[in-house]
Amino acid sequence: MDQRIAKLYEKVLAMPVPPNSVPQALFELGSASQTVHHAIEELYQQNEQLEQVQEVLGAEYQRYEELFEEAPDSYLVTDAHGKIQLANHKAARLLNIDKNYLVGKAIVNFITLEERQYFRNFLSQLSQSGRNQELLIRLQRRNGELFNTALTVAPSYDNQGKIKELRWLIRGITESRRVELVHIKEECDFSDRPIHSYSKGDIIPLNPQIIWLVSQGFVKLTTLCESGEEVLVGLADQGMVFGSYMTSLNTYQAIAMSDTKLVSIYVSEIIDSPNVSHTLVPKLNHRLRQTESFLAVSGFRRVQDRIYYLLRLLKQEFGEKVGNETRLSVRLTHEDLANACCTTRVTITRLLCKLKHQGKISFDSKRHIIVKDID
Structure with a gap:
């Protein structure tokens, strides 16, 4: 564009009697071209900065994804109704199912039949209390094997105060440890003390x-x-x-x-x-x-x-x-x-x-x- 404007200006100067308005118009066009040129340079600089920010965010996302995947404990992320959205490798191994097949399934499907209603009540109360909760419950692997777990769930909220997602930490425990934890809860509810x-x-x-x-x-x-x-x-x-x-x-x-x-x-x-x-x-x-x-x-x-x-x-x-x-x-x-x-x-x-x-x-x-x- 700059080169074309320069050639036009040379042709006008070479004219025997150039109109007075033509050189002025060419000068204004050249000035506008310079303004556009500077704007393009600024856009290039902003684009480079955005690319750098995108690289940093990509690296951070990769870092947190690795932390989630390689965590020593089993983690699940579900919606407010318990539908699995994310699962790490440890959780997939614990439940004996491919990680890709976990996404989209309800966590209640891995609860034993006898305790599913109890688990649903727990989810309902969780949405009301809004605090981190711990649950002792038996899960069932894909091959049908049952095992005791301690589930810790932390709710996350949106701007309207509604539960956006639930983050689950799953830890397998022995039967003796389960009995011990239940015993602690039963012994320390203080219900038998004077009011x-x-x-x-x-x-x-x-x-x-x-x-x-x-x-x-x-x-x-x-x-x-x-x-x-x-x-x-x-x-x-x-x-x-x-x-x-x-x-x-x-x-x-x-x-x-x-x-x-x-x-x-x-x-x-x-x-x-x-x-x-x-x-x-x-x-x-x-x-x-x-x-x-x-x-x-x-x-x-x-x-x-x-x-x-x-x-x-x-x-x-x-x-x-x-x-x-x-x-x-x-x-x-x-x-x-x-x-x-x-x-x-x-x-x-x-x-x-x-x-x-x-x-x-x-x-x-x-x-x-x-x-x-x-x-």
Whole structure:
């Protein structure tokens, strides 16, 4: 194009009396050609950068694919209904079936007939709880051989909070180990212990030698800051633990937010009994992670960011699916939310009204918050 423009310009100059507009038009055409030339060069550079990024992503994908395939344990990826989407070589060998034939099959097909209904119930409850779960169950290889397994499943969610896929870790265990694990679960369900009942608003006594396990209800955990204001540091619902033994705060208070039933566990039992410690360690870990999350709320400089992050945390911890929306099972007052966000009740009320006006939250008839678009 540049060469053709140059030749045209030479011919015009060689004309006896060239029109005045023709050289100017050729100059403008040449300038436009240069602009197009520079744009093409930039596109070439961007294309090279995209190719480099594609190579990096390809290498990363290859790396993770190798990690998945060569993992020492058996892994499966299924949809929310248990239909297998991915399987590594270890899983194929464990089930005695070619890996290509695994994809598209339902994992329930490898469960013994006697336990299939139990497994389906487990899947249904998993979609409601939203937490990693472990299941002891017997699988059946393609040749009909039965074997004991411990399944650990981790759900993955989409932007609407629906389960997108399930990631399964499968480990074969011996019969003696299965009996041992079942024995641990049966022995440490604490169902035979005395129940301590508290009404809504009751202050729960704390003993440094006792850990409370929530059997029913909700408990609010608070402390006092230097200005004397109450600060929300945690919430405990069914299956969670709390107690003054688990904190170094000088001021620590537990208040029942509803009719609550608790089971007491002595710290000495955790130290002396491996079975008790095996049951409580995940619960203690859960409380630690929740406390850190509440602490992170106060780290945001803007109050609107604090309430937004807090609602996300509450949705994850205490959310119940109601159609396409999520209802917070715990009912927190504006004062409670203000204490968690280190601000005033008036500010929280204003921000909640703004979120409601934006369609991100709503309230049911019992004033429970329904989270619609907090991700």
